Structures are given as structure tokens and as C-alpha cells.
Amino acid sequence: MKTKIIYIIFGLVFTLSSCELLNFDGPDAQFHGAIIDEETGDTIPQDIIDGSTIDYIEQGFEMPEIQRLIFKVDGTFRNNLMFSADYKMIPARGNFFTPDTLSIHINPGDNKHDFVVKPYARIKDVTPEIRALHGKNYLVVTFKIEQVATEPVKSTMLAVDKSPNVGRRINERFFERSINRVVDPDANQVLWLPLEYFTEGQEYYIRIGALMDVPEAKYNWNKAIKLDPYTLPMP
Amino acid sequence: MKKYSILLIIAFIGLFGCKDYLDLEPTNKISADDLFATEEGMQAFLANLYFQTPIEDFNWQAWYYQSFNFRSNNAGLFPITFTDEAINSEYDATNGGDWQFFWWDPGYRLNKDINMFFDVIPTLSLDDDAKDKLYGEACFLRAYTYFELAKLYGGVPIITKIGNPDDESTLYIPRSTEKETWDFILATLDTAIVKLGDDNTDKRRANKWVALALKSRVALHAASVAKYWDRAPLSGEAVDKKLVGGMTQADAQRYYESCIDASQRLIDSKEFALYMPAPANRDEAAENYRQMFKDPDIAPEEVIFIRGYTLQEHGHAFQLWGETNQTKESWPFAGRFNPLIEFVDQYETYSNPGHSAPVITTTDGDYNNYEGYNSSRNYLEFDNPLDIFADKDARLKASVILPMSNWKGQKIIIQGGIIKTDGTAIIEGAGQETVDGTTYYSFGAANPNLYSGFLHAATHTRSGFLVRKFLDEDFHPVAIWASCTSDWIEFRYAEILLNYIEAVAESGQGDASKAEQYLNDIRHRAGHTTNIPLTIENVQRERRVELAFENKRIWDLIRRREYHTEFNNRDRHALVPIFDIRSKKYIFVRQKVTGTNTWTFPERYYYKPIGGITTNRLIQNPQY
Structure with a gap:
């Protein structure tokens, strides 16, 4: 009986204590x-x-x-x-x-x-509005690009999504336009998408990006703007 | 006393037990000495090396961790469905993430086996000529192996001797630069070309011409990476040390010259020619072209190297996945390869040679509108849906099953909808209307077994097209994976011509008038009669069309650094045939393939991550 108890105690000591040292601490x-x-x-x-x-x-x-x-x-x-x-x-x-x-x-x-x-570029004066062309309405966004990098602007992009995480890869609709030149910081840039792409009464997040022609560069964006395209002013 | 005798016995066994007669050779394995002692053993070993060689055939699975010789259920995700050639009807390859193709461990295992073969050749009891040929063959296999590694990883460790466990310097071999790796492969091929024999009757084994063909392909790949690296430059330690990239325009010119040289030697040898170069008409051109891929044995003049299949369980599954829904018989998994309309657009028309010919569906001719059916647009109407493709390059109907074309004696019904008499459209949904006793179904027939498109089932095409190339009309699907035994053409003469043409067009070296002649030779074989000039654009279009579905496009996109611009938030598109009940004519709608997402190829995918860098001490590729 006594030896049995000793075995049980030994067994417990081994099983309870043996795994301790093998564990590393978790992220702290x-x-x-x-x-x-x-x-x-x-x-x-x-x-x-x-x-x-x-x-x-x-x-x-x-x-x-x-x-x-x-x-x-x-x-x-x-x-x-x-x-x-x-x-x-x-x-x-x-x-x-x-x-x-x-x-x-x-x-x-x-x-x-x-x-x-220091960012490669800053997106400024983003103004979304509705414009009609050939009997069709468009969501038109004008903006300016302040270049910090001296390389040409490779492309600009208008991205629209229902999620505030809208960007180059997260979007329902986008329009990407090749630029391939150095831009004047005071010149208005413009991007557009047909209004019919959007559901009336639905709020969307839109962002404007400019991609500089630098190896491995990513888009410089404005802060996402939340809007219902159908409620925009029509100049 | 008893104790002592036991001790004595133990001591006796201990002292005299280590006798050689106890060292038994395992009876279930063959030792290296025995294997290489006979011609048959050596052949068996060599056959296994060929088996492991990274030939990008029907069993090449560039999907997740699968690689070569994949013979079980691969979900039909053949490499063509990762490009702008086709889409898989069941699994949409998204964001390039599925193009995770790793071959580090199998590649270096094969390299070790090849190194072992190199060691064995001098010990064989063969005459010097036979040994030379084997040496050349080993060089060819080594070059093939390193070609695949260089394509995937850039500069890699060049290991030509089996490592010695006691000598660390033979185990931890650092990566060579990408340039050194390409130079090593080309130099290895030069040796192979010298040593190999020039008899090409056996198309399943390397000879001088196969080595030249490989050199032509390797040099073009290296040249393109050198020339177009700047389209997608990367950064990081691997780039700084030139383990990837780091090649100059002078290197590009040198590699193009290598490609031109190797291709020219093969062309000038007159050992090869285009199969059926002068067809009597376009139908004959289409049929000749199709027959060659169905059975490469009929075209020994064009075929340079074949991966053959013999046994039903050890073949491939291309036609199992590729068969149309109407002809799949009892096999459940058909209709997977759906060529895209933007691929079909690439085929020229005979009336406007030298230009891709987008399929025009509306009177305004706007083929960039993929917004789906719009009743306010004026669609072109066709009595016979095949008329919309009537003027297209013969290779289209040889490579693609077009809507309402014939296959295995049946009309393959691919229809996406109907316009009812009241003008409402039912598109990609079930519906029907009976007019004057005739019932018109949105999918072209009453039940899903009788049609092959747009049901939103994996067995039905989503793009409006199916693959015809490689399919055999006498093949009946049976429920065995890998039961197709049609052979794979790894190298054919037309590719060598196209390599030559591209190298000349890209580098300005070589003979431009010859290149132009070769370009038009290939087109004449397809029924064209008007010559077109040698331009980079014409060369690339011809490549896409001639080498369609031959697993070349994926590398063309990579080596020319076009993947990330071609696949930048890219939608893939379908051509939907719709029957207008009012006019009893067909119209076509270009639209996004239903149920698919945009796809982007990240630039880091131009090179794959190297596994196990914490133990093999190698420098990782950029952004992994």
C-alpha cells in the first residue's frame, strides 16, 4: 500500500511539473x-x-x-x-x-x-461633384497633387467602396488614369466614374490617390470622404 | 562460478560478435553499385531523373504546394487559369495568392540525384562515346533543373557535388547572383550540346536538338528579365547583392544573342520544320493544328521533345476537367477551362491582318463596355452564332470550343439568356418562353445535361468558351484520375521560331528579314496569306495565339514583367450569347465573368520565397 502511494506521488510530481520548462513566455x-x-x-x-x-x-x-x-x-x-x-x-x-x-x-x-x-506626394482640395456629359451623369472629382518626390506621377486613382478601408485593392469601383509626367501643384486633376455605378441612397467612401514613379512606391491618398454621390451638387 | 561463465559468454559475444557476415545487405533494396552495374539499372535510374525533371506538362500544378507529376485531384486548377487565357469555372484564382508554386526542396533533391549520376558515369563499363552521351544528358537534366529554380527564385546556390556531412563548406553554399545562375545554366547547356548525339528519332529523350531548344528558351527568359527588370524593380538585401535582378542591358543583349544563336542552329540544321506549312484552306489549317496536339506523334517534323503517357492511372487529367458538360458522359467534373473573351480577341481576322480583333457585339463598336446587357444599346444580330467569329484566325476554332460549335458530333450549346417577346431579358438565370408552339429556354435547352454554359455550375462554362486544344474526340471519360494518355509537346519547332523572332525584335540583333519570314511562315500555316511586319506587338500576339494553353503565357507575363500591369485590379470577361426571341437571332454581350473578383498580381510574386532560411542560411527574396 505504502509503495503504491509513493508511486502515485512520484507520478503526480512528474506529470505536474515536467511540462513547465518547455513552455516559452507568450507575447508580452x-x-x-x-x-x-x-x-x-x-x-x-x-x-x-x-x-x-x-x-x-x-x-x-x-x-x-x-x-x-x-x-x-x-x-x-x-x-x-x-x-x-x-x-x-x-x-x-x-x-x-x-x-x-x-x-x-x-x-x-x-x-x-x-x-x-516625408511623403512622396500630398492630395489636396478634393472636390466631388456631379457633371453631365453626353446626357449621362458622372461622379467627377477634382483635386490637386502637391509633389514632394521629383519623379513623375505615374497614375492617379479614384476608388469607391462602401467600406472606409477603400483603396487600391479594396474597392467596388475604381478609375485609374495614367499620368506619367511631373504635375503643377496648382493644376486641377480630374477623375470620374459614371453615376449609374452607384446605388441611390447609399453612402460610399471615396479616396483619391496619386502614385509616384518610384520603385516599389505605394499610392498617396487623401483621407476617405463619406458621401452619397446622388446628393452631390451639380454646378 | 555461474556468474563468471555468463560474463565470459557476454565477453565472447562482445569481442567476436562484430563479424562481417552479420552485415547483411537489405534484400528489398538495390544498392547503387548493383543498380549501375547493368545497362537496365542505369536506364531505370535515368528514367527516374527524367520523371522528376520539371517539365511543365499537363501534370504541372502551380497551385499551392503541388508541383510536378501531380496525378490526383487537382481541382482543375491548371496554370492556364492563372493567366489572361482562361478562368476555372469552380475556383476563381484571386489576387495571385493561389499562384504559390514552390519547388525548392524537390528541385534540390533532383539536383542531388543528378549529381550522383555525374559521379557514377566515369565508373560505368561503357565506351567513351556512350559515356560522353550520358554526360551530355546529365548536363541537360542539370540545366533543366536550374532553369526552373532560376525562374522561381532568381539566383540560387549552384551545387554540383554531393555534400560531405563532415565539411560545412560543402553544405552551406550561398546563393549565386541571378546573372551567374543564368550563365551557369547556359554554359551547362553548351556542354550538353557538344556531348549529346544528334539523332532525334526518340522524341522522349534528350539529344543535341532538345538541348538547343532548351537553350533558346532559357536565354530568352534571362534576356527578358534583364531587359524588363525596371518595369517592376524590387529592393532589399537580395537585390543589393544581385541575387535577384542586377543585370544590365548589355547582359540582356548577350542573352538575346545566345537565344538567336541557339535557335538559328536548330533552324539551320533542317532537322525540323512546321507541320503542314501550306494548308489548302482555313478549315484544313484548323484541323491540322488541332490534330498535332491531339497526337504529337503525327508531326515528328515539328515536335522536338515529348513527355509521353502510357498507362491509364499514370496519365493526366486535362481532358477529364476540360470535356464539355454535354459530352462528359458519367464523369462528374467537366467544363473547368473557360477561355476569356480578351484571349479570344487576340486572334486576328483574315480581313485585317496584323491586329488583334476584339469581338464586336454592338453597332457602336465599343468593346470596352463590360456593364452587361443594356436594352438601349444596339446589338449586332446573327442568325448563326458562329458567324461572329467567321473571319477569325483558324487556330481559334482549333483551340477553343466556340458557342454552338460541334464537338464529338454534338452541337455544344452555350447560351446565357433570352430576350422575351415583351423585351425583358433573362440572363444567366433559368427562364423560358413559348412562342407559336416552340419553347425557348434561357440556357438554350430544357435541362442542364443538354447544354454547357452559364448555369453557374462548375460543369458549365462561365465565359462562353471551352478549351478544344489537346482534346481527343475518341476519348471517353472514365472515373480514374489521370486517365488521359495524350502526349505533351514540351518543345516544338514553332516555339523556337517564335523565340528567334522575339529575340531579334527585342534586341535588333540577328537577321530581321529572316525573323519576319519565320513570323509569317507560322501565320501561313494558319491560313493567312498577307504578310505582317516584325514588331514587338506582332510577335507577342503571335506567341499568345500560336502557343495558347501550352503553359507558356504564365512565364511570358513573368519574364517580360507584364503580370503586375496586366493584373492590376483586373476583371476577367465573358462573351454571353443571348437569343432574342423577337428577331429569332443571336446577340452577344461582353461582361465580367459572373461571380469573380478582381485580381492583382503583387510585384513580389516575380520571385518565390525560399523556404527554411533560418537553417540553410540563405538570403531571402524581397518582401518575404
């Missing part, structure tokens, strides 16, 4: 912030799918893999499952001039960091 840090235009102080709107990224490498490994954060459309980011450690970070392949690599220490708990960069 949150990391969030935004990508900020160094001139205006505003966040730089982004694409969610195939948009700008923050590449980060956790230090202390021989062959580390590059990990990536993506942005929300408003230019903020958040990762609630980070490990506290030293990192090298770089916002890369985006709609802004790539800054230098940063060394960032992530502490356990909440960490906030804003990346201050």
Missing part, C-alpha cells in the same frame, strides 16, 4: 503608433492590402526572419502580440521617402512610436 508587449508627415504633422493615409509596411527584425538571432507590420488606412498601426526585445525597424516600400533604420527597444506592456517621414 503591445506596439502601436502612426506614420506622420514631417511637414504637416498629419498621419499619412495608407492601403491595407499591398500597402506600406514596417519591416522589423528581432535582435539576438543568428538568421532572423524579417517580420512585417501593416498600416490601417488612416496611417496608424498596432500589434498587440509583440515580444519585448531589441528590434531594428524600418518603414519600407511605402508612399514616403524611406527613413534610416531605427533601433527600438520594446518594453513589456504598452509601447508607442510614431515614425516621422
Whole structure:
């Protein structure tokens, strides 16, 4: 009887204690912030799918893999499952001039960091309206492009969706127009879509983007505008 | 005392037990020495190398983690459905994400087997001539393997010896630059060309001409990447170290020259020619072309290299997936390959040679309107729906089953709707109207077994077209995966001509008048009589048309860096035949394929991610 109890105790000790050391600690840090235009102080709107990224490498490994954060459309980011450690970070392949690599220490708990960069371009004075042409109504958006990069503007894009995440890859309707020249910041640019594409009484989010002819560049967008195209003024 | 005797026995066994006679060779395996001791063993090993060789045939599955020789249920996701050639009626390849084709591990396993073969050749009891040929064959297989790796990954580790586990430097071999990798492949092929024999009666094994054909293809690929890298430049460590990209325009010119040289040698040899180069009429041209893909054995003058299939369980499934709904018999999974209208548009008309000829459906001629049927537009009306394609290049009807055309003695009914007598349209939905005792159905017939289109079932085409190329009218589907045994043409003379033509047009090297003549030779074989000039646009259109569904388009889009611009939020489109009951005529509507999403090809997909970089210590490709 006594030996049986001893066996049971041994058994319990082994089963209860043995798995402990094999477990690593889970993610213990949150990391969030935004990508900020160094001139205006505003966040730089982004694409969610195939948009700008923050590449980060956790230090202390021989062959580390590059990990990536993506942005929300408003230019903020958040990762609630980070490990506290030293990192090298770089916002890369985006709609802004790539800054230098940063060394960032992530502490356990909440960490906030804003990346201050120079965008390739800014979209200004976005004015949507209805115009008639050949007996057909169009949603017409005029806007201006303030170039920061000196390369030509490759294309402009009007994207429309019911979701505020509207962008190059998330849209119900889009019109992309080749430009391929440097543009005058005071010149009106224009993009349009037939009004019949939209349902009356439905609110849509529209965004205007300009893509600079820089390798791996992403679109520079305005902040999404919410509207029902049928209620727009008709000059 | 007893204890001691036990100890003695144990000591005896311990000391004398390690006798050689206990080292038995396994009886269920063949050792390398035995295998290579006989001619048959060596042939078996070589046959296995050919089997593993990345030939992009009917069993090439560029879908998820599948790769070559895939013989079970592949969902009909053949590579043609990842391009602008066709769409799969059941699974819509979206956002390029499905084009996840990895071949790192199988590629390097094959490379190890080829390295083993290289080691064995000198030990074989053969005469020097036979050894030379085997050496050439090994070079050919090595080049083929590295070609696939370079296409997928850019610069890769070049491993030509089997690694020694005790010597780290033979195990951790870093990536070569992309340029070094292409140069290595071309140099390996040069050796193969010298060593291989020039008898081409056996189309299933490498000879000098197959090696030249491969060189022509490899050099064109390398040249295109070098020339067009700037259309989709990438960044990162792999780019900085030139493991991907990093080639100059001078490199492009050099590779184009290699392509021209290899193609020219093959052309000048007069060993090959176009099959049936001068048809009496367009119908004959179409039939000749179709027959060649149905049975490549009838065209030895055009065919350079074949992947053959013999056994029913070890064939492929192209026709199982490709058969029309009306002719699928008891087989359940037909109708998957749906060619797109924008692909059909590429075929020239005989009356306007030298231009793609979009199918015009309305009097205003606006073929970019894909908004669906609109009663206020004026549609062109046809008594016979085939009339809308009447003037098109003969290869169209040889490659595509057009709406209401014949297949296996049946009229293949592909109809998407009706316009009722009151002017209402029923499109891609069930409906019918009886007028003067005749009932007209929206899909062209009363029940789904009697028609082949637009039911929104996987067995019915969504685009208005089905694939005809490669199909055999004598084949009856049976419920065995991989039961099709029609052979695959891996290299044919027309491709070599097209490679030559493209290299000349892109580089300005070579003989432009010859190139123009070759371009028109291919077109004359298709029933054209008017010559067209040599331009980059004409070359690419001819390539798309002549090599349709031959798994070439996907690489053309990649090597010329056109995928990301062709597939940038792209919709894919259908041609919907609609019967207007009022006029008793057919009209056609160009519209988006119902139920599909836009598709975008991200630029990082030009190279695939390398697996296991934390253990193999290699530098990863950009953006992975």
C-alpha cells in the first residue's frame, strides 16, 4: 500500500511539473503608433492590402526572419502580440521617402512610436461633384497633387467602396488614369466614374490617390470622404 | 562460478560478435553499385531523373504546394487559369495568392540525384562515346533543373557535388547572383550540346536538338528579365547583392544573342520544320493544328521533345476537367477551362491582318463596355452564332470550343439568356418562353445535361468558351484520375521560331528579314496569306495565339514583367450569347465573368520565397 502511494506521488510530481520548462513566455508587449508627415504633422493615409509596411527584425538571432507590420488606412498601426526585445525597424516600400533604420527597444506592456517621414506626394482640395456629359451623369472629382518626390506621377486613382478601408485593392469601383509626367501643384486633376455605378441612397467612401514613379512606391491618398454621390451638387 | 561463465559468454559475444557476415545487405533494396552495374539499372535510374525533371506538362500544378507529376485531384486548377487565357469555372484564382508554386526542396533533391549520376558515369563499363552521351544528358537534366529554380527564385546556390556531412563548406553554399545562375545554366547547356548525339528519332529523350531548344528558351527568359527588370524593380538585401535582378542591358543583349544563336542552329540544321506549312484552306489549317496536339506523334517534323503517357492511372487529367458538360458522359467534373473573351480577341481576322480583333457585339463598336446587357444599346444580330467569329484566325476554332460549335458530333450549346417577346431579358438565370408552339429556354435547352454554359455550375462554362486544344474526340471519360494518355509537346519547332523572332525584335540583333519570314511562315500555316511586319506587338500576339494553353503565357507575363500591369485590379470577361426571341437571332454581350473578383498580381510574386532560411542560411527574396 505504502509503495503504491509513493508511486502515485512520484507520478503526480512528474506529470505536474515536467511540462513547465518547455513552455516559452507568450507575447508580452503591445506596439502601436502612426506614420506622420514631417511637414504637416498629419498621419499619412495608407492601403491595407499591398500597402506600406514596417519591416522589423528581432535582435539576438543568428538568421532572423524579417517580420512585417501593416498600416490601417488612416496611417496608424498596432500589434498587440509583440515580444519585448531589441528590434531594428524600418518603414519600407511605402508612399514616403524611406527613413534610416531605427533601433527600438520594446518594453513589456504598452509601447508607442510614431515614425516621422516625408511623403512622396500630398492630395489636396478634393472636390466631388456631379457633371453631365453626353446626357449621362458622372461622379467627377477634382483635386490637386502637391509633389514632394521629383519623379513623375505615374497614375492617379479614384476608388469607391462602401467600406472606409477603400483603396487600391479594396474597392467596388475604381478609375485609374495614367499620368506619367511631373504635375503643377496648382493644376486641377480630374477623375470620374459614371453615376449609374452607384446605388441611390447609399453612402460610399471615396479616396483619391496619386502614385509616384518610384520603385516599389505605394499610392498617396487623401483621407476617405463619406458621401452619397446622388446628393452631390451639380454646378 | 555461474556468474563468471555468463560474463565470459557476454565477453565472447562482445569481442567476436562484430563479424562481417552479420552485415547483411537489405534484400528489398538495390544498392547503387548493383543498380549501375547493368545497362537496365542505369536506364531505370535515368528514367527516374527524367520523371522528376520539371517539365511543365499537363501534370504541372502551380497551385499551392503541388508541383510536378501531380496525378490526383487537382481541382482543375491548371496554370492556364492563372493567366489572361482562361478562368476555372469552380475556383476563381484571386489576387495571385493561389499562384504559390514552390519547388525548392524537390528541385534540390533532383539536383542531388543528378549529381550522383555525374559521379557514377566515369565508373560505368561503357565506351567513351556512350559515356560522353550520358554526360551530355546529365548536363541537360542539370540545366533543366536550374532553369526552373532560376525562374522561381532568381539566383540560387549552384551545387554540383554531393555534400560531405563532415565539411560545412560543402553544405552551406550561398546563393549565386541571378546573372551567374543564368550563365551557369547556359554554359551547362553548351556542354550538353557538344556531348549529346544528334539523332532525334526518340522524341522522349534528350539529344543535341532538345538541348538547343532548351537553350533558346532559357536565354530568352534571362534576356527578358534583364531587359524588363525596371518595369517592376524590387529592393532589399537580395537585390543589393544581385541575387535577384542586377543585370544590365548589355547582359540582356548577350542573352538575346545566345537565344538567336541557339535557335538559328536548330533552324539551320533542317532537322525540323512546321507541320503542314501550306494548308489548302482555313478549315484544313484548323484541323491540322488541332490534330498535332491531339497526337504529337503525327508531326515528328515539328515536335522536338515529348513527355509521353502510357498507362491509364499514370496519365493526366486535362481532358477529364476540360470535356464539355454535354459530352462528359458519367464523369462528374467537366467544363473547368473557360477561355476569356480578351484571349479570344487576340486572334486576328483574315480581313485585317496584323491586329488583334476584339469581338464586336454592338453597332457602336465599343468593346470596352463590360456593364452587361443594356436594352438601349444596339446589338449586332446573327442568325448563326458562329458567324461572329467567321473571319477569325483558324487556330481559334482549333483551340477553343466556340458557342454552338460541334464537338464529338454534338452541337455544344452555350447560351446565357433570352430576350422575351415583351423585351425583358433573362440572363444567366433559368427562364423560358413559348412562342407559336416552340419553347425557348434561357440556357438554350430544357435541362442542364443538354447544354454547357452559364448555369453557374462548375460543369458549365462561365465565359462562353471551352478549351478544344489537346482534346481527343475518341476519348471517353472514365472515373480514374489521370486517365488521359495524350502526349505533351514540351518543345516544338514553332516555339523556337517564335523565340528567334522575339529575340531579334527585342534586341535588333540577328537577321530581321529572316525573323519576319519565320513570323509569317507560322501565320501561313494558319491560313493567312498577307504578310505582317516584325514588331514587338506582332510577335507577342503571335506567341499568345500560336502557343495558347501550352503553359507558356504564365512565364511570358513573368519574364517580360507584364503580370503586375496586366493584373492590376483586373476583371476577367465573358462573351454571353443571348437569343432574342423577337428577331429569332443571336446577340452577344461582353461582361465580367459572373461571380469573380478582381485580381492583382503583387510585384513580389516575380520571385518565390525560399523556404527554411533560418537553417540553410540563405538570403531571402524581397518582401518575404
